[in-house]
Amino acid sequence: MELRKNYFADVRKDDLHEIGQPRPRSDSPGHVTGKTAYFADRSFPGMLHLKMVRSPHHHARIRSIDTSEAEKHPGVVRVLTAKDVPHNVYTILILIQIGPEDETVLADGKVRWKGEAVVAVLAETERAAQEAAAKVRIDYEVLPAVFDMEEALKPGAPLVNEYHGQNYYLYDSGECRKVRFGDVEAGFAGADHILEQSYQSSPIEHAPTETTGCVVAPEGNDRFTCYTNTQAMFFTLDNTSIILQMPGSKLHFVGGTVGGGFGGKVDVIVEPIAILGAKLTGRPVCFIYSREEEMQISSPRAAEKVVIKDGVMTDGRIVARKVTGYTDAGAYSRHSPYGAQKGAGHYPGPYTIPNVWIDTYCVYTNRTPSSAMRGFGVTIGDFALEVQMDKLARLIGMDPLEFRFINAYRDGDMKAHRQPTEGAALIECMQEASRVANWPVAEKYMAMSSYAKGA
């Protein structure tokens, strides 16, 4: 890595002692010698293992659940179903007033994705829990499922989630988050060229080294200590408090050493049911995802579809951009309404465009609920935007890097969401990229600055 101190030297004081120094990380020796303790290194006498019975269907009504054979299995201590969960229907963003509650801790009457948790088995050993889980008998009536976002949005599509009532998240702005700036149709009408293209991604796994999990110990004072690898301590504690209808003062969460998160450990899935198990049995409980659960059960990055329509002039100016983004939330909201909203705040990218129209949708389908991941709401949008930029440059016969200089945002430029640009540095990044990659651009672009137009 090289620091290029010549850029922005006029707005930066390099007079610090500890900041800017490459101090060795204090936790590195523990990590590389295997001495660092992770949550799963905790073990308590009498600890039970929790395994989930999961839906084999994408969408089905539950006619009946028979746990009698599982309960008789040697080593089984307790079997939990929906009726055992005090506040079974929840949604995690309720803490920041983003409802409705739309997901069940344990399925009640219906399953909406293949892999959904229906019954929790607590046993003396992992093997006993697994064997007993296989003995739970669930009678399903399979229902039609929908996997494609366009199909899901059509009238008459199977309804994925009754708590929403339609297959998209209803924002206060309606069926999508909207950004309206200038007059996009007038912009298209005056453009030399129009290019409309569609981009698609598929779900992506966080693939942390350490899978999601927790170990819970009941304390003598009626409190519960939960050792967890959550990315958000109080967010998880407060949601657990709601789900278990238990005062937060009864809960003690210990964490902070995590073997990779990437956004995959903010969903509050394992802690509430493990603490409930500890409460109902009076014994320590561990619930740790297998690698298969981490890959197909824990939330992935959403698949997204992004449609971009641009109006561009032969001189390189983009005069109008319309973006329609679709986020595949799967069966439940989790963090997806936030992700689609974040996309609306990110488009049309780091470019100054006078006419912009943005609609971002959060769509429900019968698949594993998606949620946060590194670059949430932006990563796939950037893929679409920057491939589109390449296509536009080639359409008008311009160098792709020079084309970006012409449209790059600078301090003071008004963004589509009506905030003036501050602290821009896109131009300088592109100038340095031009130098380091030996990708020459015209001198006028190398003389540009993010500070102000014409500078």
Add this chain to the structure above:
Amino acid sequence: MAIRRGRGVAAINYPTGMNLGGDPTQALVHSTPTGNFMVTLSSVDLGQGMKQIMAQICAETIGVPTDRVVVDTADTDTGPHCMGTFASRGTHRAGNAVIQAAREARQVMLEVAAEELEVNASDLETDGQGNILVKGAPQKSISIFDVALSAHFKRGRSISGRGMFLIPRSYPEKETGAMKPSTCYAHACTVAEVEVDDETGEVTVLTVKNVFEIGRALNPKMVEQQLVGGSWMGISHALYETTEPYYPNRDHGGTDFNQYLMPGPGDLAETKIIVLERPSADGPYGAKGPGEMCANPQIPAVANAVFDAVGVRIDTLPITPERILRALKAQAAN
């Protein structure tokens, strides 16, 4: 049939912190009797090194070496609230809270030193090595070790401070979408070079040259590890990863690392990282959040390089050999 070479560019920005704000983080700082400093938080270190960065921020603000600071975090019985580690918010939000708490503690520390030295607190400065000096008369000084002892056992002062950082929540206007998504943005530009085998559809990423603007590199070595890791993740997203290879079809999802494709060490490109620093107005020592944005520009840069190499657009991720070959076949048919 041939190996064809191409290059592509992409430029991006990325917001720091939770979208629309409203995501508080608190910090507490106190001195031990011998002048070491404890930072108490409930923020989570995901392996990116947050504890180390908080220690450096506290040390800089108090005016002591980093090894005199201990970070105690992620215990809800002791640490004050933090919204969580996500949205590129850890360094920015918790860092600001630590600065505020450390400033308050530093002020008490200077007041106690002033009493010991019989000068005004405003006439004192720290040397960064564990001593407090009178400005302009550095021979008149006292160690922070002695100041902490005095505060505890003689003067009955608590060298401590409280910090809280909150960006007020923005609510988007329904019809226009007017809103404030973030207060500062990191930037990047990436140039990727690839080779594409037009017989097998296989892509080899030769070089990835990344320029990142991140406000301030608080610890350059740790910034490097995060940026290099992010750059590799970008390649992985571009060419390899998905839990549903035939999305929206639910079949064929990988369940372990044999089936879920990720690049191995031999698949990673020669990676160059250049860092620019335009300090953000509200960042701790100017820092922005580099954690997420560093994995984004490689994806379109690789996609554009594949087009430059073989003349087909793959607009669906990941860009697999199968998709390239099908596109080449369609191109040949036209």
